[in-house]
Amino acid sequence: MAGSGSPRRASRGASALLAAALLYAALGDVVRSEQQIPLSVVKLWASAFGGEIKSIAAKYSGSQLLQKKYKEYEKDVAIEEIDGLQLVKKLAKNMEEMFHKKSEAVRRLVEAAEEAHLKHEFDADLQYEYFNAVLINERDKDGNFLELGKEFILAPNDHFNNLPVNISLSDVQVPTNMYNKDPAIVNGVYWSESLNKVFVDNFDRDPSLIWQYFGSAKGFFRQYPGIKWEPDENGVIAFDCRNRKWYIQAATSPKDVVILVDVSGSMKGLRLTIAKQTVSSILDTLGDDDFFNIIAYNEELHYVEPCLNGTLVQADRTNKEHFREHLDKLFAKGIGMLDIALNEAFSILSDFNHTGQGSICSQAIMLITDGAVDTYDTIFAKYNWPDRKVRIFTYLIGREAAFADNLKWMACANKGFFTQISTLADVQENVMEYLHVLSRPKVIDQEHDVVWTEAYIDSTLPQAQKLTDDQGPVLMTTVAMPVFSKQNETRSKGILLGVVGTDVPVKELLKTIPKYKLGIHGYAFAITNNGYILTHPELRLLYEEGKKRRKPNYSSVDLSEVEWEDRDDVLRNAMVNRKTGKFSMEVKKTVDKGKRVLVMTNDYYYTDIKGTPFSLGVALSRGHGKYFFRGNVTIEEGLHDLEHPDVSLADEWSYCNTDLHPEHRHLSQLEAIKLYLKGKEPLLQCDKELIQEVLFDAVVSAPIEAYWTSLALNKSENSDKGVEVAFLGTRTGLSRINLFVGAEQLTNQDFLKAGDKENIFNADHFPLWYRRAAEQIPGSFVYSIPFSTGPVNKSNVVTASTSIQLLDERKSPVVAAVGIQMKLEFFQRKFWTASRQCASLDGKCSISCDDETVNCYLIDNNGFILVSEDYTQTGDFFGEIEGAVMNKLLTMGSFKRITLYDYQAMCRANKESSDGAHGLLDPYNAFLSAVKWIMTELVLFLVEFNLCSWWHSDMTAKAQKLKQTLEPCDTEYPAFVSERTIKETTGNIACEDCSKSFVIQQIPSSNLFMVVVDSSCLCESVAPITMAPIEIRYNESLKCERLKAQKIRRRPESCHGFHPEENARECGGVPSLRAQTVLLLLPLLLMLFSR
Structure with missing residues (x-):
């Protein structure tokens, strides 16, 4: 890309450096006066470049032709304001x-x-x-x-x-x-x-x-x-x-659970390992409608999370993972005082139930221990008899059965279940027994x-x-x-x-949503009774680290984490409570991989989806987003123009339902519409209203195909050969594309292809170039370069697009957008040519972008560089290159900083991932315990857990370490937007030993600005302005408050926690070693001891 920079004169060299050094020496400590940058000259350059580039963009996009064609139909269309409440109810x-x-x-x-x-x-x-x-x-x-x-x-x-x-x-x-x-x-x-x-x-x-x-x-x-x-x-x-x-979820009712873990001295070694695995397996069985806490006990009580002393928390994924991390810190010592633990567990369940915050349904105490010296019937008589509303589930850890009778009695006397867990292989099967006990009342109720x-x-x-x-x-x-x-x-x-x-794939829901009625920025979303997102365009399931991975907490992202401007959760709480209504707020929507922000006011409409725990919302942006228009053409006219080879439709939109009959599944949406209109497929079900609008758009936009073709044929050998693609999209998802070069010669091979999700119509949003053009002043173009997902963003193309409005007013729907894509080198060459123009009659300019003393930039309305003398700066944020100037622009109000939050971010973990090696906390005792257990455990472990599972678990643990290099976090980061009312600005910045001057001038009919900066004053004392996200770190006190905080949720409507006819006699027993297993042990023993 040597040709894309400024053509500096060849005379610069060692002599220039020597002269500069002598000048600095002569000045000594005298502060240099700033470089004078004439505003009139910069204005001339900006005007020349703006006129040239708009002429090219308008010519090759056909924007004026398309605007004219829609105007011709102005009297034949009916504009309607969208009734958001009726829409969301439908x-x-x-x-x-x-x-x-x-x-x-x-x-x-x-x-x-x-x-x-x-x-x-x-x-x-x-x-x-x-x-x-x-x-x-x-x-x-x-x-x-x-x-x-x-x-x-x-x-x-x-x-x-x-x-x-x-x-x-x-x-x-x-x-x-x-x-x-x-x-x-x-x-x-x-x-x-x-x-x-x-x-x-x-x-x-x-x-x-x-x-x-x-x-x-x-x-x-x-x-x-x-x-x-x-x-x-x-x-x-x-x-x-x-x-x-x-x-x-189907088998049981919501539940409140207190897990008691024995950490007395007798639980050392593998017993504690099995106990921890048992707790972890129990946590796996808890869902978002359940509440829990974990208490370890010896002669004292130890809340696994001390912050949550005396209460229960919702069993969402974040909370369960938090407790799992704390489990690894447990170690065994002292004697076990189970009576204290049982008293505490019953008290918590009773107190929490009275707050009305929990499940208000089933309650259970899970006891994990290697024995109990008493039956503690006085405690049960005090808290649980005669109703026995709190079930007791007892898990005997280890092979010894000396205390099994007491533990079984406790379970049987309290409608629970007893089981013995001898090895890690036993854990999952034995833990799941409690689910079938909890299901009994529901079964009896039928x-x-x-x-x-x-x-x-x-x-x-x-x-x-x-x-x-x-x-x-x-x-x-x-x-x-x-x-x-x-x-x-x-x-x-x-x-x-x-x-x-x-x-039921969530995309099935999206098929029922008429995207064309939601406007360019509108969208539909749905949440659960807990406020978690079922579908929302801002839900990000995956993150990239080498390859795409699933985020750990992707299924429990709260609505307040994506609609974060609603600080009081007004919208969220109304939807959780299944209300029907409207809510409005200013929002900051990020686009283009989060690099840019659109500030707008959204009106939200919401209602419940009957027969489900879900609520539905629709967001419509104020202004053009609230209006819809109906055109009218004949089927014959529209069908003729749909046959053009350059026409395509949004395949993720549902024009026709191609899922109802297997013979239709292979059809594209465009093929389905054609068959439907020709009457060849009477079984096809299609959206007649949408198809009528597709036909209208096809007819109105049809002349542009011939226009583009004539341009391609008349395009001279040398002029404008940097323009490669022209395209248009309409509000109905109809697209047309024209190539001015061969497909194999395209600089950006991915543009407008199926994988280029940001730039095509999909189920969630309109193309990026359409959305950004809609927010520009009508008649102007928005220019941008694509951001790559790699660590280095170096684009070779520029995209320009403009919106087409039906009427010359704010209430007019944006009916279409058109644009072109051109080579970056071609675009930059036009800029440098314009910047050499001069108003002086003798041709001697007072300043030039070729001068050593100035740096010239072309930036967009979000501060990203499209043209710089240093090509490697293309795509960078201007504030990272010229921090002092950007800081001054912010101070003067030419640009404004907008603070954004990402509650779905992934950050580098600042701690080593845990491998569950509790023995590191007490290595000496762990070693002694291992020696004691090894001969009795090893062979049975191999048989019951199975060699493959053993190696598999080891590999899984190692893989888990790798996966934990990134973990969920909250981040804060800035975005920048130019102030539309400010067209030009000059400024001086007082630095430590010099004064730095600059001029910023808007490029007419665009989102671009020319910035000319005095390069002789480096102003290094002002730090660059970065857009890098900063992790929001919470201190221990705030972490605790966040753990305790419980957002409004709606309980499931049914509860089956108790039934008087329940037969509680089947409450577990001590498993015996089957002869079959003993026989399996003999050859393994011989094999082991023969080595």
């Missing part, structure tokens, strides 16, 4: 109908499952060859199908991301640590086979359905359509449907509550088989319902058979 109704269809599909599965189980009689000797999802189509060395691995026909299906599936049958996944021919599993698989015909029928009724499934309480997972599951690199499939949120999860990334499949779209993993919500045993003899036992569900 959208909510559409979503309600869509959600209802999904929940009805799940209800049919529930009925079929319960009927099939009622007719089934358990057969301990049942032999049944089912399709095992891991083993299907697998053969042995002789070419025969493996047992449970029969032939299962799979074919790629575009509705399922082209994964090979079987849409006629489901298949069954069994976790690696479970025996796939266990009688309980075989019987469950056998009777649930009847779900196949319901799966298929549901899919026929609603072809937009994706995965349907039944997660059994016994651990197997039946999934439709059938798909092959591939183990990970260690041969393990760790997926267990029973610890997924949709299962737990209440099939419909539950909807918060948004999450598809996790029912191994990583390689997850559903994805152009933007990465698919975000979805799950609708689920519990399945109960209806056999009379088991009614009082409240037996949960499992949970059925189906996934």
Whole structure:
């Protein structure tokens, strides 16, 4: 890019440096007078460049032609103000109908499952060859199908991301640590086979359905359509449907839980490790509607988080991770005083219940210990009898069973469950027992509550088989319902058979939203009963560190973290409380990878989505964003102009519903519209109002195609050959593109392609060039260079765009935007040519950008450099190069600083990631404990935990360390915007030993400014102004307040915490070592000791 800088004269060299040195010596301590920069000359340059570049942009974009064509139809269109409340109510109704269809599909599965189980009689000797999802189509060395691995026909299906599936049958996944021919599993698989015909029928009724499934309480997972599951690199499939949120949420009611962990001296070593893992597994089972606290006890009580003494906190992901970090700090010593711990737990549950802040439903105490010397019946009599509203779940850690009777008695006497956890392999299976106990009242009530999860990334499949779209993993919500045993003899036992569900991609919601009615900056969003985002254009799921990774807290981003200008949570709280209404505020919306900001006033309209825990909101920007217009042309006219090859439509908008019938799924939206208009596909359902407007835009914009073609044909060999692309977009998502060079010669090969999300119409927003043009003064162009995502941003193109308005007033809708993309080198050359102009008759200019004493820049309205004599500064923020000048511009009001906040940021961790090595806190005792345990634990550990799992967990821990190099944080950062009323400014800056002068002049009809700066005064005492984000650090006191703070939330409408008919006699027991396991130990023992 040697030609893109200023053409400095060749005479500069050593002599110039020598002269400068002599001048400095002569001046001594005398302060230099500033370089005089004539405003009139800079104004001349700016005017010359502005006129030239606007002429090029207007000529090649065809902006004047398009404006004229829309004006011709001015009398034939009707302008309407959008009624935001009516719009949001209509959208909510559409979503309600869509959600209802999904929940009805799940209800049919529930009925079929319960009927099939009622007719089934358990057969301990049942032999049944089912399709095992891991083993299907697998053969042995002789070419025969493996047992449970029969032939299962799979074919790629575009509705399922082209994964090979079987849409006629489901298949069954069994976790690696479970025996796939266990009688309980075989019987469950056998009777649930009847779900196949319901799966298929549901899919026929609603072809937009994706995965349907039944997660059994016994651990197997039946999934439709059938798909092959591939183990990970260690041969393990760790997926267990029973610890997924949709299962737990459907199976149980909201709960308040106090976890008591014994940290007395007898818990040293592996016992404490198992105890910590047990606590962690319990935390995994808690959801956003649950509340908890963890107390460690020996002769004293130790709140794992001292800040939360005597209270409970919401079990959101952030809080659970916070407690996990503190768990690693626990170490064992002293004696265990369980009576003190139980008294404290009951007191917390009682007090917190009275505050009305918790779940106000189920309550439980989880006791994790290696023994209890008493039954503590006096404590239970004081707090819990006779109603027994607080359940006690006891977990005996270790192999010894000396104190098992006391712990079992406590559980049985308080409607809980007792289990013994001998090894790490036992933890998950034993922890999940409590969920089925908590489900009993719901089962006895026979209440099939419909539950909807918060948004999450598809996790029912191994990583390689997850559903994805152009933007990465698919975000979805799950609708689920519990399945109960209806056999009379088991009614009082409240037996949960499992949970059925189906996934609903969030993009299905977006398809119901008419983006064209929301305006250029408008958008729709939805939140849960806890205020978490279900969908919002500002929700950022992924971050990039080497590769794209999922943010740890992506599913619990609160609305207040993206609509952060609403400091009092007025909008959030109204939506959480399912109200219908309107709210307005000034907002600062970032665009262009967060580098730029648009300041506008939004009107928010909101209402609830009935039959779900969700609320819907719509944001409309004031001014042109509140208006919509209807044009009118004939179908014949419009269809003719839609046939032009340069026409495309926003494929993420829903003009026609191509999901209803499989034969339509391959159609693009443009193809679907053409077939619909020609009457060739009567089954297609399309948005007639939107299509009418598409036809209007196609007709009005059609002449520009011929205009662009004539330009390309008449384009001379040398003039303006830097212009490469012309484009337009209309409010209906219609686009036209024209290339002035061959496709292979384009400087920016990605521009306007599917992967260039910022610059095309998508489900969330209009193109960046459209949004920015809409905020410019009508008739002017906005110029920008694209920011790369890499560490060094060096663009080679400039994009220019302008808006097309229907009327010459603020209430006019912005009907379209047009623009061009040109080579940066071409653009810069025009700038340098203009800056050599001179008003002097003799041609001798008083100042020139070629002079050593000045630096010339072209910056945009956000302060980014488009032209500099130093090409490497292209794309940099002006304040980082000329900090003193930018600081002065801010002081003078030519630019203003806007402070922005990012509550979804990722920052470098300032501490080492934990590996859970509690022994580092007490290495001597940990070593002694390990020696004591090693001979009795090692072999059983290998058998029960399985060698693959052991190595797998080790590798996972190491991978976890790597992943934790970035962690969620809050940041603050500035953005800068020029003041529109200030067209030109001159200034002087007093520095330490000199005075620095500058001139800033707006480029006419643009968002650009020419800045000429005296370079002889460096002014290094003024620091550069950076846009780098700064992490907001909270002191311990503020951290504590944030932990305690609980935003308004709405509890789930149903609660089944207690039922008087519940039979609590099934409350657990001590597992015995099966002969089968002992036999497995013998060869392993021989193998170990023979080495």
